[in-house]
Amino acid sequence: MRSRVQLGMALAVAMAGVAVETLAAEAPGWRALVSPSGSIALEHQGRPLGALEPGLFEVEWRHAALAPATASALPADGVQRGQIRCPGGAQVTTELRTTAVPGGLRLAYRLVPQEAVRLNSLHVNLSLPASELRGGRYVVDGEAGSFPAERGPAHLRLQPMRALTLVPPGGTPLRFAFAEATPVLIQDDRQWGPSFSIRIGPQSDGTTPWPAGKALDLEFTLTAEGGLAVEYDAPVTLEAGPEWLPLDLELEIAPGSALDFSQLVPWHAPAGKLGRVVPGPGGTFAFAQEPRKPVRFYGVNFCFSALYLPHEQADRLAERLWRLGYNAVRIHHYEGELVDRSSGTSTRLKPEALDQLDYLVAALKQRGLYVTTDLYVSRPVFAHEVWEGATGDVPMDDFKMAVPVNERAWANFAQFTRALLDHVNPYTGLRWAEEPALAWLSLINEGNPGNFLGRLQGRLGEDWTRAWNRWLTERYPDPEARARALGIAPGQQLSEPIPLPPRLDDSPSGLLLSVFLAETERRFVERTRRLLRDELRCPALLTDCNAWTNPLQLQAIRPAFDYVDDHFYVDHPEFIENPWQLPSRCPNSSPVAAGAPGGRPCAFTRLLDRPYTLSEYNYSGPGRFRGVGGILTGALGAVQDWSVIWRFAYSHDRRNLFQPGTAGYFDLASDPLNQAAERASLCLFRRGDMRPAPHAVAICLDGDALLRSPQSARGVAPDWSGLALVTRVGTLVAPGSGAPSVRLLAGAAPAGATLPDIDPYAPEAGRQILAALRRRGWLKPDNPTDLATHFQSETGELTVNGPADVLVLDTERTAGGYAPAGKRIEARAVTVAVEETDATVWVSSLDDAPIPRSRRLLITHLTDLQNTGVRYADKARRVLLEWGRLPHLVRAGRTTVRLRLRDAGRARVWSLSTGGRRTGTVPARVEDGSLVIPLQVDADGKARMLYEVTVGE
Incomplete structure (x- = not known):
């Protein structure tokens, strides 16, 4: 054999x-x-x-x-x-x-x-x-x-x-x-x-x-x-050579350079100068002193040791973030270095760490950056603080589930909240609770109550079983009614206690579970709001439930939030053997070819009558298509008219903040390709280069009916989530609105034309809604959207052609897109011919003028970036075995950019370092009145990605 x-x-x-x-x-x-x-x-x-x-x-x-x-x-x-x-x-x-x-x-x-x-x-x-x-x-x-x-x-x-x-x-x-x-x-x-x-x-x-x-x-x-x-x-290992060029990384941004985005949007300092961030018109944010003027924020997450710096480094970092164009920061995974557990509790704060965190917040505030955090992320809590006699620590996700149903866990959560928010920052003179720069608070990070049903074992399982049985008894005092509601046949014995159903589904017990989880979440939010508003006098805007499990019933209680928050990732690592250890796997396939699915379902967790934020997103490393993430997310946020986007993350480690580090899954500080991609989001979303869709499609939900007589525990996002690339989408929750329906909105007002014959969750709903948009003239006759493979925004400024694997941006101030080698990106003012290596390429005006009249422009050409010596198990680079070392390597590639400029003959082109320094001139020519710029990554054996164009300098 x-x-x-x-x-x-x-x-x-x-x-x-x-x-x-x-x-x-x-x-x-x-x-x-x-x-x-x-x-x-x-x-x-x-x-x-x-x-x-x-x-x-x-x-x-x-x-x-x-x-x-x-x-x-x-x-x-x-x-x-x-x-x-x-x-x-x-x-x-x-x-x-x-x-x-x-x-x-x-x-x-x-x-x-x-x-x-x-x-x-x-x-x-x-x-x-x-x-x-x-x-x-x-x-x-x-x-x-x-x-x-x-x-x-x-x-x-x-x-x-x-x-x-x-x-x-x-x-x-x-x-x-x-x-x-x-x-x-x-x-x-x-x-x-x-x-x-x-x-x-x-x-x-x-x-x-x-x-x-x-x-x-x-x-x-x-x-x-x-x-x-x-x-x-x-397996394959990548090393420097003709196909992969080493890149020199500069972390600091040269003042006044083409990469200095500090003046991208007129802004103020310090944060809070115009009063607190408040809900604004049409589901936006505004400032208390300018309540009718919508504002947007774009920022980054910081985690673990990257939050705890000497004062001089905190100032340098805040200055860098300002020059990068950010106006918001999320303080995340901050508790591990902050809490002092030496006395057997997890709610005391270390004075030295608190001083560093206070100073960082003050430095950010001084430069006009606003801050958010979660009251619980990953704080290490002793098990005996939650269950008497228990030993060890409570796993992070177990504590998230314990707080709503265990009084000792709630007390621990509340005590830490007091310690953090009630202390005075000596560098601002204000309690954190009253700090206007602390604009938003999430209660528990990624704590949607359906996320961790599989973890409800042992004492935690007993806590939830008791809460479940109390809730059932309150809702159905009569045992026979209780049995009928659970779908138990007449004569069948009702066990005591009644076990918690194992999953959310459309069975009688699964539907009841979804209602129980939603109402448990609502009680937790109301209790925490009283703690923050009444006891701590904290006016920061509040949210919760920012990831993963979003059944319809949870949407019914989201009106209790001041704003809605969510997360999404593309190419998030899948760990094959042990969590957060190599080897890991990612699909490493083009999101454009797939119809740009990243973030589309999240759009439907939004309530259209209040602001929406995305506190975590990433097109994660080492995926080779991550360069397109800045364009896709900035464009999605702009079309949807979201209010804040935070990239996850700038850094998890103080060591890569001031010296180059190897690229990893998430950190921008050590991934110059993803950092370059940020500038697309900053222009499209924060500056507003891409216009919001003028209309909206709302799923109307009767919140009372969802909790009183649930018919389905399905997720809130429908199958036609691709419409998020076309027009604004979201939900409206109101009592008495009956079965789920679709409403078409013109402008920001929640009133609109209801389409009662369309069930938003029926298989044919997407096709019916698209036809309704065409009948009303909201989509132009040549709009190719089919909700399967082709998508184009109402304004025509964003086009995704899945079968061709081509993305086109066509706004007045930013234009370009993504295409495979051998294809072209055609916009009004810009044409890009990708000649070698798939690439994301775009041009942004830096002086607010439309591209043809701009006197200063930035061109970005992104192929792929990896570490030297990175090792994969396969040629498709889907399974990562070793991260490798410095320097970063950039995939060789060539493309030709054609700019239709009014004064093309007076234009000059420079290559730029990652810090914005001009490193050399780039030959260009004028053809038929357009500036033609041949770009290639290879510059005498070193890599380049960024270019500056000036006219008449």
């Missing part, structure tokens, strides 16, 4: 080479990249289309994926070996044997749990982007089905199959042929994420353990029409 496998592998490798050579000229529709661990990355027409690989769901649908390859090449025996580590600790070994067949490969998988483990599914899975497959077809044993453009039921097909064919829209078929009838699930995953999945293998209810040592064998051929080009993957 072994010799036959080796022969088969040799043949597979040989045929793979033939397929690559032969099909390259014919542009094969499908390509497979086989890793040493047994993961197969698939590409279709040159675009990533997911990975075929073993995986599982442990009981309660806890997901586990294949660990990355550690071998650097194909094993000598030709068997790809891998491992899956279950959330509960069990391990599953995997083997893949591949054999070449005409048009593709025969794949033989063996998955073997090494310990008995309860599973909902053990499988080989292929997850496919919805943007690539919606509108396509599948054929099961000769019977056709479709991948719907709009989300419907999750299960599209579940049955034993002998043959399965997938046909993407406009693409070539991919075929699975099984050796024997094999259970396969075809699933629409869009209620959880933007994908479809093909899950090959048995489903289970998780009650009976899968025995240790029992193998699951799956065998099938994978072929494509026209052939499947096959290549065997291996």
Whole structure:
């Protein structure tokens, strides 16, 4: 058997080479990249289309994926070996044997749990982007089905199959042929994420353990029409060379340079000069002394030691932030260095750390930067402070869940709040509670009550079970009514105490759970508001529930907040073995090709009658497409007319604030590419280069009905979230409004035209709403929006073409976008031809004049940036093994920018350092009255990304 496998592998490798050579000229529709661990990355027409690989769901649908390859090449025996580590600790070994067949490969998988483990599914899975497959077809044993453009039921097909064919829209078929009838699930995953999945293998209810040592064998051929080009993957390490150029990083911004954004928007200092930040007109913020003038803020997060600096460094940092163009800072993950736990409590503050934090706040205030924080983020709390006799510390997420239902946890939360807000900052002379620069407060970071239901075990579980039973008894004093509400059949015994349902769903108990969680949150918010307003006399604007689980019932209590806050990430790391340790995984695929989904669902948590903030977002490292994040988020915030955006984060570590550090997942201070991308957001959003959409589409919800007689616990975001790129969206919550409906708003007033026949959560709702917008003339006849792959804002200033993988910005003062190599970005005043390496490129006027009349402009050309020596498990760079070292490396690339300037003949172009210094002139020419600037990253063996254009200097 072994010799036959080796022969088969040799043949597979040989045929793979033939397929690559032969099909390259014919542009094969499908390509497979086989890793040493047994993961197969698939590409279709040159675009990533997911990975075929073993995986599982442990009981309660806890997901586990294949660990990355550690071998650097194909094993000598030709068997790809891998491992899956279950959330509960069990391990599953995997083997893949591949054999070449005409048009593709025969794949033989063996998955073997090494310990008995309860599973909902053990499988080989292929997850496919919805943007690539919606509108396509599948054929099961000769019977056709479709991948719907709009989300419907999750299960599209579940049955034993002998043959399965997938046909993407406009693409070539991919075929699975099984050796024997094999259970396969075809699933629409869009209620959880933007994908479809093909899950090959048995489903289970998780009650009976899968025995240790029992193998699951799956065998099938994978072929494509026209052939499947096959290549065997291996780890890659990036070093300096012709393709990757070293970059010199300067952290300080040269005063008066093209990168000095301190005067981007006329501003005031100190913060608070115009009074407190207050709710303004039309769901915006304003200042108390100018209550009818909307204002926007754009800032960054600081975490851990980056908040605790010597005074001189705090001044330098505040000055830098001002010159970068920020006017807001979020103090985050601040408690660990601040609290003194030496006495056995976690609510006392260290005088030295408090002095440093006070001084930083004063330095920010002096330069006009406003501040927010959360009253609980990650403070280490002793378990005995919450449960008598307990030892150790309370895990962060457990404490978040304990505060609303445990009196000792609440008392601890309140005592820390008093210690922080009631102390006087000696550098401002004000208590934090009355500091106008402290404009906003969130109560508990990422504490939505549905986030951590799976953690409710032990004493914490007992606390929640008691609260649940008290609430049930208050709501349904009669035991029979209680049983009916829970869906318990007549005559069936009602257990005491009634266990907390395990999940939010549309079962009777799941619906009641969603109401209970929402009402528990409302009581917590009301109690905390009394503490802040009545006892501490703190007028800062308040919010809570800023991430993740947002059932409709939670939206019903958001009117208790002064503003709504949320978070989102693109390419957030997925940790394969241990939390916050390498290896980690990210999709590393173009968000533009996917229809720019980042942040779209968040737009619907907004209440349209009050301000909206985004206190965390990032297009995270080391994803190669992160340069487009500044454009996409700035544009989204501008179209939606949000009020504040904070990037996560500027720094987690004081060590990278004043000397260069290696790029990581989040920190701008050590990622000059993402720092450069910020300037797009600053121009589009803070300066307002992109106009807000003049109209809005609101989902109208009856808050009382959602809590009194819930019909669904689904998330608030509908399937047509792509409309957030087109017009303003959000929710309106009002009693007596009946079933969820859609209202079209012209301007900021909540009154508008209700469309009673449209259920916002019906599969056809997006298509119906889009048609209504066209009938009213809100979208121009040539607007290409289809809510699937093409999106264009009402104003025409933002266009996303998913199939072409092209983004276009076309405003008067900022223009450009993103495109793959070989494509163009066409705007009125700017044309960009991307000639080598996919790139994000834009031009911004620096003197407030439209681009054609501007005398000073900034051009940004972003390809990719990595650390020297960074190591990935695969050529697609989806699995990160090692971060590497300095210097940063920038991917080589060339592009040509054409500026339609009035005085093009008087223009000069300079390359810039990351601090804004002019480092050299760049040749340019005038053609047909336009300035033509050939740009390339490589400048005598060093990298550059930034350019300044002056006219008549």
